[in-house]
Amino acid sequence: MPDISFAQSLCSNKSSSNSDTKEPRTHPCVFCGKLYTRKYGLKIHLRTHTGQKPLECRYCGRAFSDPSNLNKHVRLHAPQTSGIVSSPYRCKFCAKILVRRRDLERHIKSRHQNN
Ligand SMILES: [Zn+2]
Numbered sequence: 001m002p003d004i005s006f007a008q009s010l011c012s013n014k015s016s017s018n019s020d021t022k023e024p025r026t027h028p029c030v031f032c033g034k035l036y037t038r039k040y041g042l043k044i045h046l047r048t049h050t051g052q053k054p055l056e057c058r059y060c061g062r063a064f065s066d067p068s069n070l071n072k073h074v075r076l077h078a079p080q081t082s083g084i085v086s087s088p089y090r091c092k093f094c095a096k097i098l099v100r101r102r103d104l105e106r107h108i109k110s111r112h113q114n115n
């Protein structure tokens with residue numbers, strides 16, 4: 001006899017009490033409803049809706065809304081070579097940083113020396 005023992009005999013009167021002792025301090029985004037546990041996190045997220053970009057790359061002036069994105073970006077300007085920051089070449093006209101001297105010369109010729 002095929003006696004399929006489905007677990008139907010499970011007692012279904014489990015207590016539905018959420019034993020959450022900590023407060024659900026969530027901050028919902030008013031635009032998309034995404035929940036944030038930290039107000040700061042929500043603040044950063046809100047910028048994606050409002051288009052605010054209060055952070056600026058100190059090397060090239062590019063605007064960012066997310067500090068972590070800015071940090072990632074800034075690293076591109078200063079590649080880590082075993083702890084020592086390689087001396088980048090700065091354009092004296094627009095302060096743009098270029099990693100190679102050749103790039104700097106090229107940049108100056110194309111951007112600042114029209115001939
Ligand atoms: Zn949102």
Ligand SMILES: [Zn+2]
Nearest residue numbers: 057059060062
């Ligand atoms: Zn930059």
Ligand SMILES: [Zn+2]
Nearest residue numbers: 091093094096
């Ligand atoms: Zn320049």
